[in-house]
Amino acid sequence: MTSPTPGAQSPLTSAVLVLEDGTRYAGRAYGALGTTLGEVVFATGMSGYQETLTDPSYAGQIVLQTAPHIGNTGMNREDDESSKIWVAGYIVRDPARRASNWRAEESLDDALVRDGIVGISGVDTRAITRRIRDRGAMRGGIFSGSDAGLDADEQLRRVTAAPEMAGQNLSAEVSVAQARVIPATTDRIGNLAVLDLGVKQSTLDNLARLGFDVHVLPQSSSFADIRAVDPVGVFYSNGPGDPSASATQVAVLREVLDARLPYFGICFGNQLFGRALGLGTYKLAFGHRGINQPVLDRATGRVEITAHNHGFAVEAPLEGTFPSPNGYGLVEVSHIGLNDQVVEGLRAHDIPAFSVQYHPEAAAGPHDAHYLFDRFRDVVLANLAQAQEGGK
Structure with missing residues (x-):
């Protein structure tokens, strides 16, 4: 203010x-x-x-x-x-x-x-x-x-x-008022619906380079609005505010997951994914902000230096897989912050969906997490191939 x-x-x-x-x-x-x-x-x-x-x-x-x-x-x-x-x-x-x-x-x-x-x-x-x-x-x-x-x-x-950050929904202040489209800059895969909760241009550029026609949608968009762009996948962006105050976006995300559309979320999109799965979120004491945060990718054992800006985090068991409280099958914590063991990523086993708490686009660096965009492209392509095989 x-x-x-x-x-x-x-x-x-x-x-x-x-x-x-x-x-x-x-x-x-x-x-x-x-x-x-x-x-x-x-x-x-x-x-x-x-x-x-x-x-x-x-x-x-x-x-x-x-x-x-x-x-x-x-x-x-x-x-x-x-x-x-x-x-x-x-x-x-x-x-x-x-x-x-x-x-x-x-x-x-x-x-x-x-x-x-x-x-x-x-x-x-x-x-x-x-x-x-x-x-x-x-x-x-x-x-x-x-x-x-x-x-x-x-x-x-x-x-x-002045109001405290806890309880604030700020996405309406930063989101686009009207939808816009960024064309793919390489061989086209299909339309991607991006819910703009405070998206950065670097993120949109990275998604376009994968072959997506990127449809940037207002934060108030319904599942029908998402469906209207005929997406091959859905992306929830970073953004400000308390994830517990974003029930509408969580409800829309549950419809996305129910439809088995491939999903990728970063930062705020990770927190909302957690809540859609039925997990809780909480406010960190002073948050993670900066471009030097070490994170472990548990699938590869690789330590990434990553860019962060988050004051809230997802509550989830750190070891093994666990059932989604909202019925989306097995889930695991895919990435962990090495400074304080905070959940830095989630991966669903039974639906094509995953998320990370940090910023893989990081234009100013580091670039250790750029592979996540390619991982999402692979998930989308696998889902398309599966759908095509099922239609034969």
């Missing part, structure tokens, strides 16, 4: 970050001036800040970059993952004084001002990260310009009055 005033600020313009536990960090304004409120989280990537900023799944979150120097490569339209910057606010230690990359079209500071993103710089990001790591992700507010001079009690009151 923001009330920014676009416009460049002086390097000496005051700003303050206020956490809901009353902790305060004084710094300098960065980006637009005003007030912004949201869930304060930290992202550990040392590169790829443009991907983070334009990722719709960061909607509602004030993002702290743990890397100390941000903005040196500027911003360019080609690398945007969506139409605008989605973070609720931005926290950095040392912003670059100028963009120093031949592909830069504007500075990061100018882009933040353009999209009305209130930020703060010149703060001890290590101390803030440790605070969040110890206390858990919490609501916070950045107050800059004249708002930095508001009474401290009033600033804290605004922070604690």
